Amino acid sequence: MEADHVDRLRHEGRIVIVGASLAGLRAAETLRAEGFTGSLTMIGDEPYEPYDRPPLSKAVLLGKASPHHTELPHRREIDATWRLGVAATGLDLTAKRVRLADGDEVEYDRVLIATGVRARPWPKEAEAGLDGVFVLRTRDDATALYQRLKSGPRRVFVIGAGFAGSEIASACREMGIAVTVAERAGAPLVGALGGTIGAVAAELQLENGVDLRTRVTVTELEGDSVGRVRAVHLSDESVIEADVVVVSLGSLYNTEWLNGSGLGAGPRGVACDAGCRAFDFRGIVTDDVFVAGDVARSPHPLFGYQFLALEHWGNAVAQAETAAHNMISAGAERRPHMWMPAFWSSQFGVNIKSVGVPPMGDQLMVTQGSLAERRFIAVYGHRGRMVAAVSFDNTRWLEFYQRQIERGAPFPVEFPTMDRRPEGRKPVAADFPDPSLPTHGPTVTLSGFSPTDRQLVFTPAHH
Amino acid sequence: MTQASLMRQITDFANRANPYPLYEELRKTPVLHEEEDGPYVFSSYWDIEALLHDPRVSSDAANLTAAGADELSKPEETGLPPSFIRLDPPEHDRLRRITNSAFGPPHKPRRIDSMRGELADIVTGLIDGFGDARQIDLVDQFAYPFPVTVICRLLGVPREDEPKFRGWVDPVVASLDPDTRRDADAEFRKTAQEARMQLGMYLSSLVEQRTKEPQDDMLSDLVSSHGPDGAMTMMEVLSTSLLLLIAGHETTVNLITNGMLTLLRYPDILARLRDDPGLSANIVEELLRFEPPVQIVPQRSTIADIEVRGVTIPKGSRIWLVLGAGNRDPERFSDPERFDPDRGDIQHLGFGSGVHSCFGAPLARLETQIALTELARRLDGPRLVEDPPPYRQNAVLRGPRHLNIAFDALR
Ligand SMILES: Cc1cc2nc3c(=O)[nH]c(=O)nc-3n(C[C@H](O)[C@H](O)[C@H](O)COP(=O)(O)OP(=O)(O)OC[C@H]3O[C@@H](n4cnc5c(N)ncnc54)[C@H](O)[C@@H]3O)c2cc1C
Numbered sequence: 001m002e003a004d005h006v007d008r009l010r011h012e013g014r015i016v017i018v019g020a021s022l023a024g025l026r027a028a029e030t031l032r033a034e035g036f037t038g039s040l041t042m043i044g045d046e047p048y049e050p051y052d053r054p055p056l057s058k059a060v061l062l063g064k065a066s067p068h069h070t071e072l073p074h075r076r077e078i079d080a081t082w083r084l085g086v087a088a089t090g091l092d093l094t095a096k097r098v099r100l101a102d103g104d105e106v107e108y109d110r111v112l113i114a115t116g117v118r119a120r121p122w123p124k125e126a127e128a129g130l131d132g133v134f135v136l137r138t139r140d141d142a143t144a145l146y147q148r149l150k151s152g153p154r155r156v157f158v159i160g161a162g163f164a165g166s167e168i169a170s171a172c173r174e175m176g177i178a179v180t181v182a183e184r185a186g187a188p189l190v191g192a193l194g195g196t197i198g199a200v201a202a203e204l205q206l207e208n209g210v211d212l213r214t215r216v217t218v219t220e221l222e223g224d225s226v227g228r229v230r231a232v233h234l235s236d237e238s239v240i241e242a243d244v245v246v247v248s249l250g251s252l253y254n255t256e257w258l259n260g261s262g263l264g265a266g267p268r269g270v271a272c273d274a275g276c277r278a279f280d281f282r283g284i285v286t287d288d289v290f291v292a293g294d295v296a297r298s299p300h301p302l303f304g305y306q307f308l309a310l311e312h313w314g315n316a317v318a319q320a321e322t323a324a325h326n327m328i329s330a331g332a333e334r335r336p337h338m339w340m341p342a343f344w345s346s347q348f349g350v351n352i353k354s355v356g357v358p359p360m361g362d363q364l365m366v367t368q369g370s371l372a373e374r375r376f377i378a379v380y381g382h383r384g385r386m387v388a389a390v391s392f393d394n395t396r397w398l399e400f401y402q403r404q405i406e407r408g409a410p411f412p413v414e415f416p417t418m419d420r421r422p423e424g425r426k427p428v429a430a431d432f433p434d435p436s437l438p439t440h441g442p443t444v445t446l447s448g449f450s451p452t453d454r455q456l457v458f459t460p461a462h463h
Numbered sequence: 464m465t466q467a468s469l470m471r472q473i474t475d476f477a478n479r480a481n482p483y484p485l486y487e488e489l490r491k492t493p494v495l496h497e498e499e500d501g502p503y504v505f506s507s508y509w510d511i512e513a514l515l516h517d518p519r520v521s522s523d524a525a526n527l528t529a530a531g532a533d534e535l536s537k538p539e540e541t542g543l544p545p546s547f548i549r550l551d552p553p554e555h556d557r558l559r560r561i562t563n564s565a566f567g568p569p570h571k572p573r574r575i576d577s578m579r580g581e582l583a584d585i586v587t588g589l590i591d592g593f594g595d596a597r598q599i600d601l602v603d604q605f606a607y608p609f610p611v612t613v614i615c616r617l618l619g620v621p622r623e624d625e626p627k628f629r630g631w632v633d634p635v636v637a638s639l640d641p642d643t644r645r646d647a648d649a650e651f652r653k654t655a656q657e658a659r660m661q662l663g664m665y666l667s668s669l670v671e672q673r674t675k676e677p678q679d680d681m682l683s684d685l686v687s688s689h690g691p692d693g694a695m696t697m698m699e700v701l702s703t704s705l706l707l708l709i710a711g712h713e714t715t716v717n718l719i720t721n722g723m724l725t726l727l728r729y730p731d732i733l734a735r736l737r738d739d740p741g742l743s744a745n746i747v748e749e750l751l752r753f754e755p756p757v758q759i760v761p762q763r764s765t766i767a768d769i770e771v772r773g774v775t776i777p778k779g780s781r782i783w784l785v786l787g788a789g790n791r792d793p794e795r796f797s798d799p800e801r802f803d804p805d806r807g808d809i810q811h812l813g814f815g816s817g818v819h820s821c822f823g824a825p826l827a828r829l830e831t832q833i834a835l836t837e838l839a840r841r842l843d844g845p846r847l848v849e850d851p852p853p854y855r856q857n858a859v860l861r862g863p864r865h866l867n868i869a870f871d872a873l874r
Contacts, residue, residue, distance in 0.1 A: 368518055368552065375556070377518075396818045399516040415767040417518035419552035 006330045009109055013038035015327065016098050016106050017080075018088045019114030019254075020044025022052065022313065023293030023320040027112050028078040030324035040080040041106055043098065045087035048139060054313055056142040057164050058346060061171035063150065067143045088115070091261040093280070096288065109288065110327045113258070113270055113278065114320065116294040117251035117311060122159070127221035132229035133245045136164060148244050153177060157232045157242035159218050161188035163345045165248030166201065170347035173208045180211040180240050182218055182232070185433055192343075193358050193390055195431030197378060200371050200392065208348045213238075221245055251311065253295055263289065269297040269309045274336035276323035290327050292319040298337060302406065303357050303387065312343045340402055341388075344395075350374060353395045355402045356388030359432055366424035367401075367417050369394055377401065380430055381411025468497040470504055470783070474858040480851035482758070482861070483800070486788035494774040502761070502781040506788035508795035508812065510771055514784060515760075515817040519767040522819060523551045530764035530781045543663065544698050546706035548819060549762065555818065557692045562703055565684030567825060574681075575825045578613070582830060585612050586837045593873060598848065601866040605838075606719040610712035610830055617711075617826075618704060619673065619680025624665070628708070631662040635709060637856065662708075663701060670700050681707070707823070715827050717756035717855075717862025719834045722747070724866055725754055726835065727847045729802050736839040743832040745804040750831070751790075751813025753802045758787035758861045760815065786812040787861070844871035 015031060017024045020042045028040055044050075051070045059065035083100065090099035097105045119135035122128035132153075134145045149156070149172065156172045158165045161183035172179040185191065187198030188205060205212045213234065220233040231241045258265040263286070264279035265271075270291045271279045276298065278289040291298075293316035297309040322337040329335075344353040361380025369376030369392075377397055380388040386409045389401035412427045472478055473485050486506060489495065495504040505511050514520050521527070524545050547558040566574060589605050599605070607629075615625050638655035670686055677683035685700045695703065726733040726746075736742050761783045769776045776782065789812050791799040796806075814821035821827070838845075848867035855864045 396816075396820070397516060397518055399817075400513070400518060403513060415519055418521055418523075418766065419518070419556075 002330050006328065009038070010035060010328050011037050013109040013328070014041070014107060015039070015110045015112070016041045016043065016108040017112045017114060018043045018098060018257075019112075019116055019293070019295070020046070020082070020084060021050050021114065021116060021293075022072060023114035023116070023316040023323075024112070025050040025072055025074070025078075025320075026317050027114065027292060027320035027324040027327075028080055029075045030321045031328060032076060032078050034325060034328060036328050038109075040078060041083060041108075042078075042080045043083045043086065043088050043100065043106070045085065045101075046138060046140075047085035049082075049084070051139055053137070056139065057136055057167040058171065060142045061146055061149060061168065062174055063146065067139045067146065070139065088257050091258055091263065091289075093262055093286070093289065111289055112320075112323055112327065113265075113289065113291045113295060114293045114316075115254035115257070116316075117253050119247070120249040120252050122221065122245075122247045122249075124221070127223070127229075128247070129227075130221060130223040130229040130245075131227055132243050133221060133247065135247050136168060137251070145244075145246065149175060149177060153242075153244045155180060155240070155242040156244040156246065157182070157240060158246045158248055159232075160248035160250065161185075161201075161205075161212070161214075162191060162248060162250060163189065163343075163347075165246070166205070166347050167345060168246050168248060169205060169210050170208070173210060173348070178209075178211070180213065180232075180242065181205065182213045182216050182234060184215070184217050186214050188212070188214075190431075190433060191359070193354065194361070194364065194380075195433070196364050196371075196428060197390060198431075200374055204348045204350060204374060211240075251294075255295065269295050271307060272296055272298045274299055274301070274338070275326045275334045276319060276337055277326070290323040292316065292323040300341075301336075301338065302340075302408075303360060308341065308357065310339075310341050310343075312341060314342050315339055340406065342402070351393050351395055352390065353398055354388060354390040355398055356380065356386075356405045358388040358390060358430070360387045361430045362432070363411065363427040364430040365411070365413055365427045366421070367413050368397060368419040368424070370421045370423060372423075379404075379411065379413055381427060384411055385409070386411045386413070468501075469495065470497060470501070473785075476854070476856060476858075479854040479856075479858065479861065482787060482858075483791060486785065486791060489785060489788050490792060494771050494776070496774075502783045503776050504783045504785060505771070506785045506792070508789040508792035511784045511786065511789040511812055512816055514763070514769075514771075514782065515812075515815055515819070517769065519765060519769055520763050520782065521551050521766050522549055522555070522763055524549045524762075526551075526764045526766060526779075527762060527781065530779050543702040543705065544696075546702040548706055548710070552818065558695065558699060558703060559818075559822065561688045561690065561692050561695055562685065562707075562822065564688060564690055565681045566822070571684075574617075575829060578617070578826075579829065579833070581616070582613060582833050583837070585609060586833055590837060590841050590873070597871070598867060598869045601723055601838075601868055602716065602720055602863060603865070605834070606716045606723075606866070609719065609834060610715035613715075613826070613830060614708055614711040617681050618669075618707065619678055619682045620669065627665070628662075631658040631665070632709060632712070634658040635662065662705065666701055666704050666708075667697070670697065670704070710821075711823050711826070713860055714756040714821075714823075715830050717860060718747075718750065718827060718831050720863050720866050721754035721756065722750050722831055722835050723838060723868070724847070724850075724852065724863060725750060725802055726839065727845060727868070728850070732802070732804060733839055733845075736836060740836045740840075742804060743836045744828075745809060746835060747828055747831045748809040748811065749802060749804040749806065752796070752809060752811035753790070755786055755790055755811065755813035756860055756862055757813070757815070758785065759859045760784040760786060761859060784812075786815070841874045842868070842870040843874055846870070 050072045052072050055065050055070050060067050087101040088098050089101050097107050099105050119137040155178040158169050158181045161181050166188050169179050169181045188201040190198040217235045219235050221229055222231040224230045229245050231239050233239050253269045255265040262280050264281050272291040273285050276290045277285045278291050279285055294311045297307045299305040300308045318339040319337050322335055326334040341357055342355045358380050361382050363381045364378050366376050366378045375393045377391045377394050379386055386405050391398050489506040493507045547555045593599050634655045635658050673683040674686045677687050688694055763782045765776050765778055765780045768778050793799050814824045845868050848869050852863040852866045
């Protein structure tokens with residue numbers, strides 16, 4: 001029965017992918033690679049073919065890559081109907097239709113939600129609308145910001161020192177532009193890597209001439225008479241003149257279009273099971289709605305089955321592949337998405353890479369190299385287990401630590417390693433901020449973990 | 464008569480032409496420990512991969528000596544400090560970084576790619592040099608002179624001195640072979656020792672000259688480096704250039720020769736390459752899987768107890784990684800015994816992996832791609848005169864000693 005159904009789906013089914021970016025494209029390719037011959041529709045609100053985002057805050061800002069040449073390479077023909085430049089505005093689970101902004105509706109047998117996240121805008125609308133205020137998420141954002149940087153601003157002000165903010169600051173310095181970075185926490189990258197590693201990132205910024213202001217918030221963006229931004233006011237009452245402001249305060253999930261659909265979707269993304277099937281709001285798993293990429297939130301067995309939302313390039317690819325496979329497979333052939341979280345960044349000439357879930361760690365040990373040299377590997381521990389590792393300019397060892405995390409290796413790390421310095425012989429606090437306080441750009445969101453994460457009121461069902 | 468141990472059979476010259484059936488045997492015992500103070504031998508792709516990234520596995524000759532060195536793993540006696548291939552971080556990293564700043568990105572991003580034209584010219588010159596002959600020895604007439612010429616140019620060795628190198632490098636490389644070492648007589652040892660000395664003296668005179676008058680070559684960059692890592696000492700420059708010289712060409716000779724041998728055994732792929740030079744990148748990657756020049760990494764030891772597949776390798780053990788076996792591991796590759804440049808994900812251990820992964824990989828790739836493409840294009844009706852060809856002694860750096868190829872015409 002089920003086999004027949006799946007067979008028909010594979011050959012004549014209609015699959016709709018909403019979100020035509022990294023996860024969407026890789027899912028489409030996987031569907032075709034695994035023999036899906038039905039109709040495929042790609043819906044994307046951006047007017048472009050899928051492109052790659054990581055270069056936008058790196059090579060593109062430096063003028064080393066054109067924002068128009070960051071198209072994602074296609075792995076194979078996908079033979080899809082493209083609906084680009086039109087947003088999905090609704091999902092009807094009963095009639096199995098996706099509603100589009102232009103009034104059209106597209107029917108599906110299976111739908112994949114891959115709408116990702118968008119940049120969190122500056123909350124005060126009038127200030128956000130000043131000329132010279134930017135965010136950086138899309139190709140258009142990058143083009144606009146690059147143009148402005150090229151015209152030689154006197155000072156760039158970056159709000160938020162997560163990965164994206166730090167990369168932007170790095171690009172500015174490389175171009176010789178004065179830059180100020182403001183961060184609510186005590187150091188850059190604190191949300192993603194904790195205060196101990198954040199301190200290393202802070203030094204890196206200071207040494208590269210960034211005017212880094214920590215433990216401050218921006219209170220106001222001040223414009224001039226013709227509506228251009230001219231200064232930034234901080235909570236410590238300082239005022240800094242700047243003609244470009246980049247708001248880099250993390251992201252918001254693109255889930256509004258799912259409001260009222262009955263899916264378990266909201267401001268924390270779309271919850272799904274390990275097989276990428278979306279949950280409805282009652283916690284019941286759907287069978288024809290799948291999720292992948294930045295917008296998805298799924299339980300991970302290695303990390304206590306907490307729901308992880310990962311804004312990681314590699315996760316988008318792996319999850320898309322799994323989702324696509326499961327979309328056209330019968331129950332027993334489905335695979336779980338059990339990707340080892342991994343994230344990279346490059347800033348101020350340093351390659352940073354992490355595996356596992358650093359924000360879960362409460363302690364840290366430097367197992368190779370040294371923090372002082374900014375060339376090291378540090379391991380994060382939680383309840384006697386290794387849960388993550390981060391490397392600064394030391395990527396090649398990371399695979400080893402990944403395997404240790406996979407097998408739940410004990411923490412603190414007892415065994416000797418080459419290049420272990422005295423500072424690495426004992427664990428220290430990883431120093432993550434209180435999870436109930438907002439931080440910027442953690443790139444991993446843990447839920448079912450944060451004490452503030454009780455949003456539902458429990459009402460027992462009546463029969 | 465007792466059955467020789469598997470590793471003895473593998474290093475035995477009699478099995479040089481085709482060690483692959485022995486490797487298959489080897490993979491049946493993924494963690495092999497045949498003799499009480501012998502090495503632990505690994506042959507599965509995933510295990511080798513993991514060990515190459517394991518910070519509890521050392522390449523440092525000092526640890527190795529503690530682990531009880533054997534013929535294969537003994538460091539060369541050059542009288543120089545160990546080259547970075549035999550060091551662990553942080554010393555390894557420092558020397559490799561300085562060397563890299565003279566060789567590749569980010570400091571010299573185009574040094575290799577800008578050699579493309581020069582490489583093609585050298586190749587054309589060598590092929591033209593076949594003249595009217597309708598049979599050649601690919602090793603002597605092509606695969607050897609090519610990378611030697613390239614590495615000499617890269618370092619800044621004057622052309623007229625290039626032939627001298629051959630005379631010195633040959634015995635030095637031969638002395639790395641385990642069988643040769645085991646059976647080496649006094650005479651052989653003396654020749655190798657002598658060659659090493661000559662090479663060292665020659666290089667130090669070059670280094671001295673470059674210190675005074677820097678030019679646009681790697682030796683000059685090595686002596687004048689003053690990045691955050693500081694400068695190399697004179698001795699470090701010498702051992703690094705010796706390393707580049709030996710590792711930088713001996714492997715490429717074998718890669719090119721193994722490549723042509725394989726293509727002649729798979730004529731349909733050779734024909735495709737003739738029509739489509741774009742195939743060369745995939746061919747070279749698949750070659751690095753199928754017939755890697757470096758078959759065994761014997762110079763590693765453990766600095767802690769390590770568990771692999773339930774077996775504890777005690778701290779202080781010697782380990783051998785048989786790359787040639789891992790590359791044909793059916794746990795990792797489907798249809799591993801087939802040469803197939805069209806396979807979906809061509810991965811291999813041909814360049815090793817981890818911090819010691821082959822430093823010269825970009826150059827070796829480019830050299831081999833150009834060489835095979837040009838040979839395919841210009842040799843009309845090429846065929847093997849002898850299959851298998853005669854092999855070199857060396858089980859670690861494995862490749863044919865000669866490769867006689869007949870052809871109908873030169874295009
Ligand atoms: C500047 C920048 C730098 C980054 N650097 C790194 C890095 O160094 N390393 C790393 O691991 N990751 C990095 N990332 C993260 C990585 O790019 C993301 O994880 C990845 O893009 C996620 O892919 P996705 O397809 O899930 O989502 P997205 O790429 O966000 O794609 C979602 C798409 O859906 C569209 N969409 C949204 N709503 C709708 C709708 N209603 N209808 C139709 N279409 C819709 C969006 O416009 C977008 O095109 C970076 C991201 C950015 C922005």
